[in-house]
Amino acid sequence: MSKLNATDIQGFVLRGYNMPYARYGFLHFENSARARDLIRRLLGIVTTGRSWDQGKPQSTVNVAFTYRGLVKLELPIATLISFPVEFQQGMKARGGILGDTGLNSHEHWDELWRNETQVHAWLAINALTTDALEARTGQLQELMQETGGARVLSYQDAAAIVEDGKVTLKEHFGFTDGFGNPDYLGVCRSTQPGQGKLMPDGSWAPLATGELLLGYADEAGELPVAPVPHILASNGTFMVYRKLHQNVGTFRRFLDTWAARYGAGDNFAREKLASKFIGRWRDGTPVESSPDKPDPAIAQDPNLSTNFTYGEDTAGTRCPIGAHIRRVHPRDAFGFKGRLINRRRITRRGLPYGPFASESDASPDLDTVERGVIFMALNASISRQFEFVQQQWVNYGNDAHLGNEKDLLMGNHAAGEKYVIQGDTNPANPPFVCAHLPNFVELRGGEYFFLPSITALGMMAMNLVDPR
């Protein structure tokens, strides 16, 4: 396949910008004609996937719409009803499927998301500096004022965690995050083994473009289900937005409690236990490749950091069967050379939010301070990809032969749940069971968005969507 038409695709889809600052504005359209005018004015600003020959820009702009936003923009009814049903329903209505109950249920969400009907659009800024972020915010606010097209309901800021003056890829639990997204045909970027799909000969190849973008063949050789007309959908995709609060105090206390009984009970035991939860050491070294210690030579080598499989480790003696990364990207863990997972892959974007608490921070409010990750997933089918992973692999475990057990980190736990770390055959390292799992992560709101192509934005701005 040749290169994609990158100038028609929003840059946010084709690349992780790798910028330290982000601001997500959630817009409410006041009036459809004026909102369309705003979109028309945004057209020249939205960052496309075109390559950055002059180097990275100071900031980027991207936009996506909720179903209610598209209704407000007065897209033809024939087009509106052609959107996939999960997108029409929205995230809140899919709560049962997603396991968004108990602590994660919408009564506990931020004010913004409790009345989801008001959120019409997501307007995202990524920036290299806070100055660039503010400048871009000012420009967009001016546009909104001039056109009267939208009101900002709220802003969500996010930023990479800075430690010792250096921008890191860490999230608040201390793990290196945000690398290892899937490769897709036609998407130009530096690829590495372990990121696409596993081939029968053990090599890795890019996934079909249609797993990421609408209008292209997917792994089943079909065009993804997409709204009509084709030109509105093509080069667009769907985005899942979730604000995930992290209970840092709970996580650290849990590690302390169980590490005291794991291995020698020392700090190394604590780090090893942490690695067994995720499937990676905190520096990103895959446990599968290096079960006994973090290894920077592996973590920092693109040919090694994502290049591993679980086929030789069916008993979980290296990477536990229920480890987070083994659940959400099982590679060949279910057999069939990974063919059961190639249509469940998602591309993740996003950054942490809130202040970073260093390991020495013993303040009592580690749980209550607003901090977590803004999780965004891009996929051609929210139901087949994101919702499936969330329901079947995060909050359920039959595919991994784990029955009803949930992901230790992300799972919405009930009383009495446990996490089994398979031991190796050395009697000094027996299986270890952590019990009484608390919720380490709590959902504070989110929604499903349609992230259109530049062409589609133009059609929407001009009110020229013809469903035929």
Next chain:
Amino acid sequence: MSNINGKVYAMNAITPMRPWKTWILRAIFFVLDHIKPLQADLINLSFIQFARWVIVPRNRFPHLDESQKQESLQYDYLLFFSNFNGTWNQYIDAFSAVLSKGLDLIWRWSEKFPGSTPVTIFKEYIARVQFDTDYYYTAYPNATANDVKSAHIVVQAVNTLSHDAQSLSPEQFRDAYLEFLISVQAHLGDTGEAPIVF
């Protein structure tokens, strides 16, 4: 009156075949039946509890007694029964992704079979030939086939440990207990409610 009972789904599909093609399928079934490795993929799909194809010839339909008039049928029929864990979509996605060649070999003799890829028209076909289940009993609605298999492994290991323990010294018991733990460590999942169907 449902195809779903807890974590299990019962699928019944009935497809007509021209009688001369039935003979080809019989030959294929004969081969599949006698060369076990050909069944490996089907067996390795661990969420399938059971899958069976049966040919019902047009002159072999149930005939209750003499008073029932013999039917005159043009087609033989292929019955497919399956019990699996997970959703209908997940099951057919997996079938299409992993077993497409085998499925095509079996179903291509049925009328209007479109092939098992691409998956959407295959799903449309299955939906058209599927018959809903009138009565469905399952002994363990909160367990999957994997859960039941795991439970067997754990019970067997517990029994062995319990039997051996009678004659073990405390040191020997410690070693035997560790060995027991390691033998069941990948089979300790919980049973429970099925995820919501979507």
